[in-house]
Amino acid sequence: MSEARPNDPTLPLAIESLTVDYGERRAVDGLSLTVRPGAIYGLLGSNGAGKSSTIKSVVGLLRPRSGRIRVFGLDTIADSTLAKERIGYVPETSLLYEALTPREFLEFVAGVRRLAPAAATERMRAYAAAFRLESELEEPIAALSSGTRQKVLLIAAFLHHPQLLVLDEPLNALDPRSVRIVKDLLVRYVAVEGRAALFSTHTMGVAEELCHRIAILDRGVLRAEGTLGELRARVAQGDASLEEVFLRLTEEDEGLTAAVALLEGP
Amino acid sequence: MGWKEAWRLSRTPLAEVSFQAVYAFRQGNLAPPGPPRELAPKAAARTMQSKGLIGLVLALLALGAAALLRAGPNATATLTAYHLPPAAFDAGVLTGLYSIDVALLWWTGLQVLPVLLSSGALPVLESLPIDEATLRRIAGLVYLRLFDVPILAILIVTPVFVGVALGPLAGFAVLPGVATVIAFSLALSFVTGRYFTRKIQGSRGGGGRSLVRWAHLLLWLVPAVALLGFVSAGPAFFTVLSYAASGTVRGLLPTLEAAYPFTLAMLPALGARGPLGWSLSGAGWLELAVASAGYLLLALFASRWVFDSVRSVGRLPAAVPAPGPAPEYVLRPQRPSVAVLTKDLRTASRTPGYAFLLLLPILDSVAIGLVTLADARGAGTAEGLGLAAVVSAALLATFFGPAFFSIEVLAFSYGRALPLSDRSVILGKAALVVTVYLLAGLIVLGITLLRVPAPWVFAGFIAAELPAVLAAGLLELGILFRWARARGVPVPNLYGGAWSALLIALPGLALAAAPLVLDEVYGFVAMAAVSLTELAVVAPLILGRRGP
Numbered sequence: 001m002s003e004a005r006p007n008d009p010t011l012p013l014a015i016e017s018l019t020v021d022y023g024e025r026r027a028v029d030g031l032s033l034t035v036r037p038g039a040i041y042g043l044l045g046s047n048g049a050g051k052s053s054t055i056k057s058v059v060g061l062l063r064p065r066s067g068r069i070r071v072f073g074l075d076t077i078a079d080s081t082l083a084k085e086r087i088g089y090v091p092e093t094s095l096l097y098e099a100l101t102p103r104e105f106l107e108f109v110a111g112v113r114r115l116a117p118a119a120a121t122e123r124m125r126a127y128a129a130a131f132r133l134e135s136e137l138e139e140p141i142a143a144l145s146s147g148t149r150q151k152v153l154l155i156a157a158f159l160h161h162p163q164l165l166v167l168d169e170p171l172n173a174l175d176p177r178s179v180r181i182v183k184d185l186l187v188r189y190v191a192v193e194g195r196a197a198l199f200s201t202h203t204m205g206v207a208e209e210l211c212h213r214i215a216i217l218d219r220g221v222l223r224a225e226g227t228l229g230e231l232r233a234r235v236a237q238g239d240a241s242l243e244e245v246f247l248r249l250t251e252e253d254e255g256l257t258a259a260v261a262l263l264e265g266p
Numbered sequence: 267m268g269w270k271e272a273w274r275l276s277r278t279p280l281a282e283v284s285f286q287a288v289y290a291f292r293q294g295n296l297a298p299p300g301p302p303r304e305l306a307p308k309a310a311a312r313t314m315q316s317k318g319l320i321g322l323v324l325a326l327l328a329l330g331a332a333a334l335l336r337a338g339p340n341a342t343a344t345l346t347a348y349h350l351p352p353a354a355f356d357a358g359v360l361t362g363l364y365s366i367d368v369a370l371l372w373w374t375g376l377q378v379l380p381v382l383l384s385s386g387a388l389p390v391l392e393s394l395p396i397d398e399a400t401l402r403r404i405a406g407l408v409y410l411r412l413f414d415v416p417i418l419a420i421l422i423v424t425p426v427f428v429g430v431a432l433g434p435l436a437g438f439a440v441l442p443g444v445a446t447v448i449a450f451s452l453a454l455s456f457v458t459g460r461y462f463t464r465k466i467q468g469s470r471g472g473g474g475r476s477l478v479r480w481a482h483l484l485l486w487l488v489p490a491v492a493l494l495g496f497v498s499a500g501p502a503f504f505t506v507l508s509y510a511a512s513g514t515v516r517g518l519l520p521t522l523e524a525a526y527p528f529t530l531a532m533l534p535a536l537g538a539r540g541p542l543g544w545s546l547s548g549a550g551w552l553e554l555a556v557a558s559a560g561y562l563l564l565a566l567f568a569s570r571w572v573f574d575s576v577r578s579v580g581r582l583p584a585a586v587p588a589p590g591p592a593p594e595y596v597l598r599p600q601r602p603s604v605a606v607l608t609k610d611l612r613t614a615s616r617t618p619g620y621a622f623l624l625l626l627p628i629l630d631s632v633a634i635g636l637v638t639l640a641d642a643r644g645a646g647t648a649e650g651l652g653l654a655a656v657v658s659a660a661l662l663a664t665f666f667g668p669a670f671f672s673i674e675v676l677a678f679s680y681g682r683a684l685p686l687s688d689r690s691v692i693l694g695k696a697a698l699v700v701t702v703y704l705l706a707g708l709i710v711l712g713i714t715l716l717r718v719p720a721p722w723v724f725a726g727f728i729a730a731e732l733p734a735v736l737a738a739g740l741l742e743l744g745i746l747f748r749w750a751r752a753r754g755v756p757v758p759n760l761y762g763g764a765w766s767a768l769l770i771a772l773p774g775l776a777l778a779a780a781p782l783v784l785d786e787v788y789g790f791v792a793m794a795a796v797s798l799t800e801l802a803v804v805a806p807l808i809l810g811r812r813g814p
Binding site for chain 1: 384594595596597598599600601602604605606608609612613615616617680682683684685686687690
């Protein structure tokens, strides 16, 4: 694969030497990666590996200690508003204006994103129908279940047909039908020219099924990056599952049997 | 598990309420920079500061009342038609103090209860193996401890100050009144807070429901209006008291003796100075004893009921979709700054704390406007009162600017992930400040026009002050944005940062007040010139390139 220039305006995402600190604790340490058009890029890692910190830096919620992030060639700090226009974001937790109803929330998002009323309405209706959300569009978000809130966030992320989807554990709390819809939608979505997705998950099966390339993070450091085939090659196991590859690369397989034995009790 | 264990366990949810009140993580805020282990102590310190501020206000009120008690009835000699005996005067002063304390504590409770609910601190305990009685006790103790400093201020400072002014017996006799003040205000806060969660926060959107919600929210203003009412009705009350003392109005005495909080205010007055100026018959003493005991019993019942019921406030019930096919909903996106304004108004319509801020300057204008209308002393006084209403609207609208920003605390991080410039957010919220001011001003204009045939005086005054109000709003919001960016902390609510909100409002208040002062000294032209100059300086500073 040819080397991509980070400031290439057709390159969905380029992260260079990203470092994020929380006080004295380093959450991400010198991470570099590139998401190319047409790709679903998976971020895998244990709890506290730095996935969410990376994603929050991409969407402008965290200001990194050092490093640079470009979205379609736009610096996410210097050109933050322009960069955010190209991003659709689903946060890890249901960050919503709870006093609003889903329709009011989506209207606010559509206003901020300067969408035409007809297009915004048509898309809201289509997504709401797909997620069977129509009857809850006028309920206050505070009274909705976590799965329904997640659907609202997904609709808000897709509403402006962004060029880059940034999804932090997007399948959390969703029912199986909605999970299937999101997976199919993602595959079709990035197939449209120029689009891409950055996707974080704990679920190895989902990453294995969806992601074209995968980065494995461990305590803020990039342990490995590549296609599933390339990662298997790294651990010299051609038929290994992603879970086995992950555990081997993060060295979390060591002591695993002993830990389980300990839990079984004396 | 006993009370001791419940007290120990209540520390954890209480700390969580402080934590969420300051950092709003549950609403999606991110951790501010700095060592994480310092967050909880900082949150505890900041909530303690806020509670200290409210406690200080209550203590100052008690001090003011004590000073009046010390001065004696001569302090109100110009207000009353008849001579007021010292004991009746004392009871009147203490009635005012109790009433204002109830209103202030109630108002505080209305700000605090939503924080308790949104923190989710109590439901976490429900899944733990704690028996029902202990869970109720923990919830009750958490609610009580949210008011700890204000309660202690009332409970300790009031008897001490009254004791110094009227003697130890009077100080001791204040205790029943003070106890009922605490019990009733906490119960009123709880009842209205529960009403809020059930009827307002859970209200569906669309249709005319927003209007219905705003109508419901008027309830939220009762304590604040009561506060204003008690202050403004003070002179009238002393006049009524003097009628009672002189025996000019039949039936007034028994009514007063049975009315809360006058009944309990009579106890220290009687203890300190003997008869109130009217001779209490046997029936009168019996009425006083029965009414006092009744109020104390009611306070006891209210306390127990609140204590047992806090746990039931919990969370909103899950939404049940409306029956039948869903209507075809339509989105009507607006440009970003208007979208922010609309979102804030919608949020406020389901969040009484914010609705209160929006409605107070408007209702204040209505109240003063109505006084203007009723005033029989002529157009000159009416004009003065009308202008005073505009002044108070300008200052109130400005004072609440920081609170409008704190709506952004809700899903603060999600908002920051949107392509929404700071300029749009600041403009949207400054527009809210100006809208409140203009609405209040127009109400005053409409009402006073009936008395003062000079609309241009008011219209000119309102228009001349407008740039200063806008400049004040922009300045406050600009400071808040820089502050939030630098510290990574959203602007807090009353429980989490009353001091900060006050400090940020001060420069805005100065900007809004300067033209009003100049109008008094140098006249209208100077006022308009300064107002425009303020806007010309502040707007580029906040919205221009150098702005946030």
